[in-house]
Amino acid sequence: xxxxxxxxxxxxxxxxxxxxxxxxxxxxxxxxxxxxxxxxxxxxxxxxxxxxxxxxxxxxxxxxxxxxxxxxxxxxxxxxxxxxxxxxxxxxxxxxxxxxxxxxxxxxxxxxxxxxxxxxxxxxxxxxxxxxxxxxxxxxxxxxxxxxxxxxxxxxxxxxxxxxxxxxxxxxxxxxxxxxxxxxxxxxxxxxxxxxxxxxxxxxxxxxxxxxxxxxxxxxxxxxxxxxxxxxxxxxxxxxxxxxxxxxxxxxxxxxxxxxxxxxxxxxxxxxxxxxxxxxxxxxxxxxxxxxxxxxxxxxxxxxxxxxxxxxxxxxxxxxxxxxxxxxxxxxxxxxxxxxxxxxxxxxxxxxxxxxxxxxxxxxxxxxxxxxxxxxxxxxxxxxxxxxxxxxxxxxxxxxxxxxxxxxxxxxxxxxxxxxxxxxxxxxxxxxxxxxxxxxxxx
Amino acid sequence: xxxxxxxxxxxxxxxxxxxxxxxxxxxxxxxxxxxxxxxxxxxxxxxxxxxxxxxxxxxxxxxxxxxxxxxxxxxxxxxxxxxxxxxxxxxxxxxxxxxxxxxxxxxxxxxxxxxxxxxxxxxxxxxxxxxxxxxxxxxxxxxxxxxxxxxxxxxxxxxxxxxxxxxxxxxxxxxxxxxxxxxxxxxxxxxxxxxxxxxxxxxxxxxxxxxxxxxxxxxxxxxxxxxxxxxxxxxxxxxxxxxxxxxxxxxxxxxxxxxxxxxxxxxxxxxxxxxxxxxxxxxxxxxxxxxxxxxxxxxxxxxxxxxxxxxxxxxxxxxxxxxxxxxxxxxxxxxxxxxxxxxxxxxxxxxxxxxxxxxxxxxxxxxxxxxxxxxxxxxxxxxxxxxxxxxxxxxxxxxxxxxxxxxxxxxxxxxxxxxxxxxxxxxxxxxxxxxxxxxxxxx
Numbered sequence: 001x002x003x004x005x006x007x008x009x010x011x012x013x014x015x016x017x018x019x020x021x022x023x024x025x026x027x028x029x030x031x032x033x034x035x036x037x038x039x040x041x042x043x044x045x046x047x048x049x050x051x052x053x054x055x056x057x058x059x060x061x062x063x064x065x066x067x068x069x070x071x072x073x074x075x076x077x078x079x080x081x082x083x084x085x086x087x088x089x090x091x092x093x094x095x096x097x098x099x100x101x102x103x104x105x106x107x108x109x110x111x112x113x114x115x116x117x118x119x120x121x122x123x124x125x126x127x128x129x130x131x132x133x134x135x136x137x138x139x140x141x142x143x144x145x146x147x148x149x150x151x152x153x154x155x156x157x158x159x160x161x162x163x164x165x166x167x168x169x170x171x172x173x174x175x176x177x178x179x180x181x182x183x184x185x186x187x188x189x190x191x192x193x194x195x196x197x198x199x200x201x202x203x204x205x206x207x208x209x210x211x212x213x214x215x216x217x218x219x220x221x222x223x224x225x226x227x228x229x230x231x232x233x234x235x236x237x238x239x240x241x242x243x244x245x246x247x248x249x250x251x252x253x254x255x256x257x258x259x260x261x262x263x264x265x266x267x268x269x270x271x272x273x274x275x276x277x278x279x280x281x282x283x284x285x286x287x288x289x290x291x292x293x294x295x296x297x298x299x300x301x302x303x304x305x306x307x308x309x310x311x312x313x314x315x316x317x318x319x320x321x322x323x324x325x326x327x328x329x330x331x332x333x334x335x336x337x338x339x340x341x342x343x344x345x346x347x348x349x350x351x352x353x354x355x356x357x358x359x360x361x362x363x364x365x366x367x368x369x370x371x372x373x374x375x376x377x378x379x380x381x382x383x384x385x386x387x388x389x390x391x392x393x394x395x396x397x398x399x400x401x402x403x404x405x406x407x408x409x410x411x412x413x414x415x416x417x418x419x420x421x422x423x424x425x426x427x428x429x430x431x432x433x434x435x436x437x438x439x440x441x442x443x
Numbered sequence: 444x445x446x447x448x449x450x451x452x453x454x455x456x457x458x459x460x461x462x463x464x465x466x467x468x469x470x471x472x473x474x475x476x477x478x479x480x481x482x483x484x485x486x487x488x489x490x491x492x493x494x495x496x497x498x499x500x501x502x503x504x505x506x507x508x509x510x511x512x513x514x515x516x517x518x519x520x521x522x523x524x525x526x527x528x529x530x531x532x533x534x535x536x537x538x539x540x541x542x543x544x545x546x547x548x549x550x551x552x553x554x555x556x557x558x559x560x561x562x563x564x565x566x567x568x569x570x571x572x573x574x575x576x577x578x579x580x581x582x583x584x585x586x587x588x589x590x591x592x593x594x595x596x597x598x599x600x601x602x603x604x605x606x607x608x609x610x611x612x613x614x615x616x617x618x619x620x621x622x623x624x625x626x627x628x629x630x631x632x633x634x635x636x637x638x639x640x641x642x643x644x645x646x647x648x649x650x651x652x653x654x655x656x657x658x659x660x661x662x663x664x665x666x667x668x669x670x671x672x673x674x675x676x677x678x679x680x681x682x683x684x685x686x687x688x689x690x691x692x693x694x695x696x697x698x699x700x701x702x703x704x705x706x707x708x709x710x711x712x713x714x715x716x717x718x719x720x721x722x723x724x725x726x727x728x729x730x731x732x733x734x735x736x737x738x739x740x741x742x743x744x745x746x747x748x749x750x751x752x753x754x755x756x757x758x759x760x761x762x763x764x765x766x767x768x769x770x771x772x773x774x775x776x777x778x779x780x781x782x783x784x785x786x787x788x789x790x791x792x793x794x795x796x797x798x799x800x801x802x803x804x805x806x807x808x809x810x811x812x813x814x815x816x817x818x819x820x821x822x823x824x825x826x827x828x829x830x831x832x833x834x835x836x837x838x839x840x841x842x843x844x845x846x847x848x849x850x851x852x853x854x855x856x857x858x859x860x861x862x863x864x865x866x867x868x869x870x871x872x873x874x875x876x877x878x879x880x881x882x883x884x885x886x
Binding site for chain 1: 506508593595597601626630704708758759763775784785786787793812815819826829848851
């Protein structure tokens with residue numbers, strides 16, 4: 001990879017150098033009789049050796065695969081990106097301090113209008129220039145922890161994020177905002193919910209479905225809502241701040257252990273499952289929607305428990321699922337399997353003996369439902385009772401994704417299987433809703 | 444297993460025989476200082492060797508594990524089940540013929556009040572005795588094809604069901620009702636949607652969330668709605684007939700390729716995803732909700748394509764997913780993998796090389812989204828474009844479960860990989876919604 005050609009390597013890089021093109025230049029690519037013309041933009045991560053990305057006049061980015069017969073011509077000189085930061089706005093005295101920790105994702109990026117490329121935009125000055133209202137709400141301290149697409153986020157990133165949040169809390173901030181891509185935000189929110197216990201101040205995870213350069217972007221609204229909540233919300237829990245509906249009128253705060261991405265593109269993609277969101281912000285006013293919650297109390301001592309064991313699988317059951325996959329996980333040394341079963345908590349009886357073998361080898365096996373909404377009841381049908389008798393744990397109304405993260409966390413806390421089973425079925429971060437709670441379903 | 448003790452074997456059977464207890468008798472079980480008293484009921488499938496099931500006075504069934512120290516006493520003589528069928532009601536002349544094919548599930552069973560046990564209740568006389576209104580609507584021909592919990596239904600059952608439906612259609616019925624458990628009904632509905640092409644009459648799949656002996660049962664309402672639609676609906680497609688809301692006021696008909704179980708216990712558990720239901724029945728009147736549909740036309744010649752290849756996996760991506768699982772499937776001779784990715788169609792980049800290897804070995808790899816709602820767009824981010832460039836197919840707004848079933852079906856139709864890819868991405872049974880369709884989200 002080259003400094004001047006961020007993200008490019010191999011054949012793609014050679015072709016660009018041969019054409020004398022630089023990032024920001026207008027180029028024309030000709031291949032198999034087809035033509036693309038646009039601005040050569042940097043790749044935000046190291047790509048394969050074959051593709052170059054150009055921003056077309058329409059504003060869309062397109063990736064073109066370079067073949068031996070492909071021709072690249074430079075047809076216009078680009079304006080080079082200038083990275084001089086704009087000057088910071090004057091800070092008001094006496095505002096609360098808020099830390100913004102960025103892990104990547106659309107909200108943490110900003111299209112550079114000169115190159116069309118996306119780059120991390122989380123210096124304080126970048127933020128103030130995109131969302132000037134921030135300077136009225138809080139003194140913002142920013143940290144770019146990672147800059148990765150959220151589908152690449154794994155448990156090692158959860159651990160780093162939890163530790164970084166803890167450091168900022170120790171500095172005495174009023175609250176933390178964690179910027180993250182939407183794709184696996186639900187998983188990371190669950191991870192932080194278990195890793196950050198006894199929080200003194202709120203940890204507000206935030207994302208956007210559309211980048212800040214698009215007219216319908218939800219980035220500024222969500223970020224403003226998140227910073228306001230970090231500065232002043234009465235709760236001290238890990239939550240996800242996103243649009244409540246497709247309108248910009250309200251932001252809701254979902255508990256990190258109960259939230260799921262439910263739509264590929266809508267701005268109200270995140271939903272609290274089997275519970276209400278924790279709180280809503282409308283016209284700058286925060287209303288609590290759940291009465292019992294962890295209250296803001298800066299004197300409280302945070303209990304950081306950042307360890308996760310990655311030898312846990314989430315296995316979605318389906319007709320004709322090969323039960324040997326369970327044996328394979330056991331052979332590979334996995335310590336836990338979350339089954340995403342059907343209905344009230346079932347899998348085909350052709351999986352029973354493999355499950356039995358896993359449990360006999362001290363693997364923790366627990367059940368959730370691919371229905372997503374509703375609660376398990378493995379006592380209704382005899383196959384459910386058979387699974388319980390085998391030692392499969394019923395995880396009530398816990399989300400499959402949260403159950404995976406929780407079991408990874410539980411096995412990071414203890415090597416004792418019985419203790420792990422006890423922790424997994426105990427309600428630690430509101431991941432199990434009380435039975436009395438009204439079960440509002442879906443959107 | 445014993446004829447007199449259906450479902451019992453091994454230690455449980457020995458203990459029952461020793462106590463001189465028979466099915467239907469009142470027994471008392473004492474174990475570790477605890478006591479259970481109730482009617483000994485048959486098991487609907489062959490259970491393990493350890494459990495006996497008794498119906499408590501409260502009406503609940505409980506499974507008790509037999510240990511060496513367990514004591515069973517017979518404390519009352521049961522009334523034996525009498526299987527003399529009630530006489531059939533008089534059939535009205537000139538009513539349409541409807542076939543009801545049962546594969547099992549709650550709707551197809553009936554609690555025997557004398558034994559407390561559940562048994563298949565799908566002789567015509569059974570049905571008429573449970574739902575006497577049926578005799579006003581249709582002349583019903585019934586067939587008990589299987590009697591299995593739907594989590595045990597696999598592709599071999601889909602094949603049998605498709606063939607059986609075809610036989611009934613050849614006999615000239617006005618429509619077919621297929622009774623099925625709710626757990627995997629969505630998968631089977633998709634399977635029949637691909638296997639039964641060019642339908643002359645409707646195939647109405649039906650289920651219930653609560654058995655007919657419970658006061659809040661949805662069994663009678665759903666069955667009546669299904670039979671009415673089979674007899675008289677204007678459409679000739681594979682649909683799922685279930686409650687539209689928690690009230691009994693309307694039944695909706697979901698297209699088999701677009702429907703999913705979304706709640707563990709609610710009566711309106713089935714939802715059409717990324718589309719409207721095909722039709723609604725209210726006050727016996729059927730209203731079409733989608734304008735373009737397959738019309739009833741008894742002269743049309745059904746095209747049965749019942750073959751499925753079970754060497755296809757549905758793999759739900761999650762953080763820290765072990766990419767070796769993909770290599771394992773390839774080694775096992777799998778021909779297709781449906782990825783249930785994140786967001787617009789992504790998986791962690793640590794899975795890329797395993798996906799590449801699978802594609803190089805001629806395995807069909809296709810993407811769907813675990814968001815459930817919304818459509819893929821793998822052109823937005825460069826990692827999505829990288830996957831496309833590798834040869835991963837983007838399945839638009841197809842449900843992951845439908846995609847699995849479809850790929851199993853596609854690979855049952857052709858051994859040619861290119862032809863399989865073409866079929867998989869072609870819209871065959873409305874499994875891909877047109878982009879112009881209003882995307883109503885969730886419940």
